[in-house]
Amino acid sequence: MTEMIEVRDLTRRFGSILAVDHISFSVTRGEVLGFLGPNGAGKSTTMKMITGFLAPTDGTAVVCGADIVADSIGAKRRIGYLPEGAPAYPDMSPRSFLRFIAEIRGFAGDEARRRIDLAVARTALVSVMEQPIETLSKGFKRRVGLAQALLHDPDVLILDEPTDGLDPNQKHEVRTLIKALAPEKVIVISTHLLEEVEAVCTRAIIIAAGRLLADATPVELAARSRLHNAVRVNLADGHDEAETALRRLPGVVAVERVVDLEGGALLVLPRGGRPIVGEVTDLVRTAGWAVRGLSVERGRLDEVFRTITA
Amino acid sequence: MHATWVIFRRELASYFTTPLAYVFIVIFLVMAGALAFFVGNFFDRGQADLLPFFNFHPWLYLVLIPALTMRLWAEERKSGTIELFLTLPVSIGAAVVGKFLAAWAFTAIALALTFPFWITVNILGSPDNGVILASYIGSLLMAGAFLAIGAALSALTKNQVIAFVITAAACFVLTVSGSSIVLGFLTPWAPTGLINLVASFSFLTHFNAIMRGVIEAPDAVFFVSVIALFLYVNAAIVELKKTN
Numbered sequence: 001m002t003e004m005i006e007v008r009d010l011t012r013r014f015g016s017i018l019a020v021d022h023i024s025f026s027v028t029r030g031e032v033l034g035f036l037g038p039n040g041a042g043k044s045t046t047m048k049m050i051t052g053f054l055a056p057t058d059g060t061a062v063v064c065g066a067d068i069v070a071d072s073i074g075a076k077r078r079i080g081y082l083p084e085g086a087p088a089y090p091d092m093s094p095r096s097f098l099r100f101i102a103e104i105r106g107f108a109g110d111e112a113r114r115r116i117d118l119a120v121a122r123t124a125l126v127s128v129m130e131q132p133i134e135t136l137s138k139g140f141k142r143r144v145g146l147a148q149a150l151l152h153d154p155d156v157l158i159l160d161e162p163t164d165g166l167d168p169n170q171k172h173e174v175r176t177l178i179k180a181l182a183p184e185k186v187i188v189i190s191t192h193l194l195e196e197v198e199a200v201c202t203r204a205i206i207i208a209a210g211r212l213l214a215d216a217t218p219v220e221l222a223a224r225s226r227l228h229n230a231v232r233v234n235l236a237d238g239h240d241e242a243e244t245a246l247r248r249l250p251g252v253v254a255v256e257r258v259v260d261l262e263g264g265a266l267l268v269l270p271r272g273g274r275p276i277v278g279e280v281t282d283l284v285r286t287a288g289w290a291v292r293g294l295s296v297e298r299g300r301l302d303e304v305f306r307t308i309t310a
Numbered sequence: 311m312h313a314t315w316v317i318f319r320r321e322l323a324s325y326f327t328t329p330l331a332y333v334f335i336v337i338f339l340v341m342a343g344a345l346a347f348f349v350g351n352f353f354d355r356g357q358a359d360l361l362p363f364f365n366f367h368p369w370l371y372l373v374l375i376p377a378l379t380m381r382l383w384a385e386e387r388k389s390g391t392i393e394l395f396l397t398l399p400v401s402i403g404a405a406v407v408g409k410f411l412a413a414w415a416f417t418a419i420a421l422a423l424t425f426p427f428w429i430t431v432n433i434l435g436s437p438d439n440g441v442i443l444a445s446y447i448g449s450l451l452m453a454g455a456f457l458a459i460g461a462a463l464s465a466l467t468k469n470q471v472i473a474f475v476i477t478a479a480a481c482f483v484l485t486v487s488g489s490s491i492v493l494g495f496l497t498p499w500a501p502t503g504l505i506n507l508v509a510s511f512s513f514l515t516h517f518n519a520i521m522r523g524v525i526e527a528p529d530a531v532f533f534v535s536v537i538a539l540f541l542y543v544n545a546a547i548v549e550l551k552k553t554n
Contacts, residue, residue: 051397055552076399083397087390089320091327103316104398132327148394 002028004156004186005050009059012045012210019045021210022059027186027203029155032178034201034218035190038309042210043190044084047160050188051081064155077105080154084161084190086145090134094125094144097133098151105152119147122177138165146174150181157181159189163196175200194301198222208309218301225299225307228273231280232258234265234293242266242289249283251276265293313400317408318415325416334378338420341370346427358435363427364445364521368485368514371456376477378416379460380470382409383548387468396548406545410461410537417453421446441523448520451533452513456481458540465547481513488512 005027012020020042027033035043048054050061052072060067066074088097098119102112120126123143128136133144142165149157162178163171178187178200191197197204198218206214206221214221222228235242239257246255246268253271257264270276277296284291325331342363346352350362386392395405431437460477467473486492488509496505509515516529 048393053393053397053552057553073399073401076397079397081394081397083390083393085390087392087394089324089391090389091324092320096323100316100320101398104313104400106312145394 004029004064005061005188007046007050007059007061010046010049010056010061011058012042012049012054013057019210020049020056020207023207023210023212024059025205025212025215027188029186030183031203032182032187032189032201034197034204035188035207036192036194036197036204036305037190037207039192041208041309043207044160045210046207047081047158047188047190048083051079051083051158052076053083077152078155080149080152080157082142082145082149082157082159082162085164086142088133088141088144088148091132093130093132094120094136094140094147095129097144098147101148101151107152115151115153119151122150123147124173139167139170142166142170142174146177155185157185157187159187161191162189163191163193171196194305198301206305206308213308219298221304222299222301223273225297225301225304226269226273227267227297227303228299229270229275229277230297231268231270231277232265232293232295232297233268233280233284233291234263236290236292238289239264239266242287245283245287246280249276249279251279267297311404313404314408314411317400317405318412321409321412322415325412331416334374334416335420335423338370338374339423341374342366342424343427345370358431358437360427360431360437360442360445361521363424364449367449368452368517371453372478372481372485375417375453375456376460376474376481378413379457379464379477380473381464382413382461383465383544384468384470384473388470396552402545402548406461406541406548410458410541410544413457413461414450414454417457418450421450421453438523441521444523444525445521447525448517448529448533451520451530451537452517455484455513455533455536455540458537458544459484462540462544462547465544465551484511485513488515 003026007023007025009022009024010020011018011022023046035046037043045054049056050063050068052068052075056069060069062068063075064078066078068075092100098116099112102116107115120129123146125140125143125147128140133141136144142162146159146162149159163174166174175196178189181187189196189201201218204214204216204218204221205212233242233246243255243257243266246252246266251271251274252268254269256267256269258267268276268280281294284294345366346363350365352362355362383392386395428442459480460473463477463480464473483492489512493505493509496508516532519526519529
């Protein structure tokens, strides 16, 4: 059985608001699934239902064979969950907090100590183990939450905005950790950082207004961008002349002027997303323009995200 | 069972990691003493018993127990830890009972620390220690009932002040439901059966019966039933909040 999370028609209503509207998907071992969507799209609500904090209005999910409605405790045993904001008891130290989590998950004595040590090493918490959690920085708090989620070495990790509020180094560490854990687990992360999706996710789901709008790999999603395979040409001068010439190429649908940090450049957009770099370079060579830079765009996730969710 | 025990230990320890435990115990002891000595005329009565001490327990609990229970669930909801807590592999029943027992054990500690009163009366005279023991047990049972009510009401809100106020109000009504304050309001229109039913819910009546020195089954059963009922209500509220 490779499908470790199977979400079936999951629906949640808050009064008259339909927060999650019949979402279905399944995730298999080794996948890192990124949950994308604008704020209030239903990402957290979906996670809260899968982890058993909220009861679904309709539909269900099966986690490692345990139905979240019929066997809620069985499902919770298989899940490591980092809730949004990484809540932890503020007056406890990471050590006593992790011991509490270990005990409640049924580990005692040496086994508990070994698991705590491993989780602490993985999240680099050693230096703050005895301080009250309320005195820790946001980054450390987040790591305490991660250590708590990893403690029982769960098959399924559900992380709600795992890198929110971390500095770039800490983000990098957490992403490295996620990638290291990925092969033997199912990991679902929610984020609105698109760079994160490109960095760690093997698959991305976009939800907006409670509905699943896209389910593909980050590369496939980026390929939906109108910028996919576009060519950026930066010339020393003569942009006007070049713009007219480029526009006449058969594969080109439009040419746009862009202004960036390096000055002006031309963005040559392909017809139907087909590669045009060959045509463009041929033209550049025959025309003899002085080229300062030339690059092919892979497409931008943020642009696709905006198109899908707008 | 195991989960209840783990939650119980964490909750009980949490009272002592904050100043709450110390503030509560000191205030409880000072107020219990002040009420017994100055209002209850502990010495002037010239009797070797602890009646003036126990007499004020319902009123003391009325103020202090809501302060103890208001945080039980409301604080978890406010700080978001409830999401962590309720996604651990623990049944809601175990969570409710663990939290309640920790609060009850804490109250028992505070109550046990009143032992100097017991020593004092034993030095000054020869009291009926059986009556005193019964009163302690009665007081603890009554505290348990207050705590169960407070815990259940705390699960209704994420605002601790609201939890405090509604718990104090509910406990007040139950405490005095045998007195003219409540019965006088009912007598003009309510049928006798209802009046007797309301009167039978009076904490004061049941506690006073125990303070006379006999723990009779109906009085003990009354408090235990209130505890059981409100623990059930507590679990139902927590469960309901998952769907609403």
